[in-house]
Amino acid sequence: MSLTEEIQKLKKEKDAVILAHYYVPGEVQDIADYVGDSFYLSKIATELEHKVIVFAGVEFMGESAKILNPQKRVFMPDATADCPMAHMVDVKRIQEVREQYPDAAVVCYINSTAETKTYSDVCVTSSNAVKIVKNLPNHDIFFIPDQHLGSYVAEQVPEKHMILNDGYCPRHHVITAEQVKDAKAAHPDALFLAHPECPKEVLDIADYIGSTSGIIQYAAEQDAKEYIIGTVEGVFHELKKRCPGKQFYTVKQDQICVNMMKVTLEKVKKCLEEECNEVFISEELRRKAMAPLTRMLEMAK
Numbered sequence: 368m369s370l371t372e373e374i375q376k377l378k379k380e381k382d383a384v385i386l387a388h389y390y391v392p393g394e395v396q397d398i399a400d401y402v403g404d405s406f407y408l409s410k411i412a413t414e415l416e417h418k419v420i421v422f423a424g425v426e427f428m429g430e431s432a433k434i435l436n437p438q439k440r441v442f443m444p445d446a447t448a449d450c451p452m453a454h455m456v457d458v459k460r461i462q463e464v465r466e467q468y469p470d471a472a473v474v475c476y477i478n479s480t481a482e483t484k485t486y487s488d489v490c491v492t493s494s495n496a497v498k499i500v501k502n503l504p505n506h507d508i509f510f511i512p513d514q515h516l517g518s519y520v521a522e523q524v525p526e527k528h529m530i531l532n533d534g535y536c537p538r539h540h541v542i543t544a545e546q547v548k549d550a551k552a553a554h555p556d557a558l559f560l561a562h563p564e565c566p567k568e569v570l571d572i573a574d575y576i577g578s579t580s581g582i583i584q585y586a587a588e589q590d591a592k593e594y595i596i597g598t599v600e601g602v603f604h605e606l607k608k609r610c611p612g613k614q615f616y617t618v619k620q621d622q623i624c625v626n627m628m629k630v631t632l633e634k635v636k637k638c639l640e641e642e643c644n645e646v647f648i649s650e651e652l653r654r655k656a657m658a659p660l661t662r663m664l665e666m667a668k
Contacts, residue, residue, distance in 0.1 A: 387399035395631065405428060419442065420432050420436065421639060441645065458483075473487045496563075500527060514533060516564055557614075560575045586615075596618070
């Protein structure tokens with residue numbers, strides 16, 4: 368029996384469903400029941416009837432799935448797969464902003480810890496951040512933790528006063544405009560598609576800016592045959608499936624999320640077989656973190 372067949376057998380035995388983010392290895396995406404960006408997977412998690420969720424992603428994703436599904440068991444293939452940006456928030460800074468701007472809404476990118484979510488008014492993803500911020504009644508917005516997504520949202524919603532945090536995604540933060548220009552020189556016919564976690568100087572020269580799912584959809588709909596992709600290379604797996612005959616290039620060589628790459632088929636099998644790396648969240652923490660996630664799902668409809 369192959370590894371894939373063993374996983375399928377275990378899924379049936381455990382009444383489990385596998386959710387995978389676009390950034391995990393392609394072979395893991397292939398055995399998942401649902402593959403998508405963080406917003407899609409958060410939404411899907413609330414609609415499933417399975418007793419067990421295996422989340423092929425990083426820690427904050429498993430936490431979000433557990434917060435939204437307290438009655439289900441949630442497992443992570445690798446308990447050490449984490450998102451550095453999720454921890455780049457200072458609670459004292461949140462308190463300072465609330466004191467300085469009593470009307471401020473704390474808008475929390477879903478790429479954050481469960482504890483950070485408890486200090487927030489609403490969560491957002493790169494897919495729905497602009498829509499939600501635009502529809503908030505508050506004028507002052509403290510956007511955490513990602514400075515680049517916050518800056519991008521501020522440009523799209525100029526009527527709001529956006530206060531930015533110092534956080535960033537280590538993979539997107541290091542992409543530079545110079546590197547993009549070099550990639551364009553090497554592939555002059557290619558369109559440049561960028562994730563809004565990239566710095567402003569990079570977004571300013573993009574042909575399209577969007578979430579991972581947005582990038583995939585845009586590439587699938589365009590007539591162009593070549594694309595330079597300004598996000599984590601894991602998305603290439605879905606791009607190549609959806610866009611046969613098209614060519615995709617990275618901006619630089621190491622556009623890999625080392626944490627997402629920790630998720631392997633062997634670890635998926637092990638967490639199903641041994642029921643290890645289960646996600647546990649106290650009821651008090653879950654209840655507090657649930658409010659901004661629920662508000663996100665409602666406002667993003």
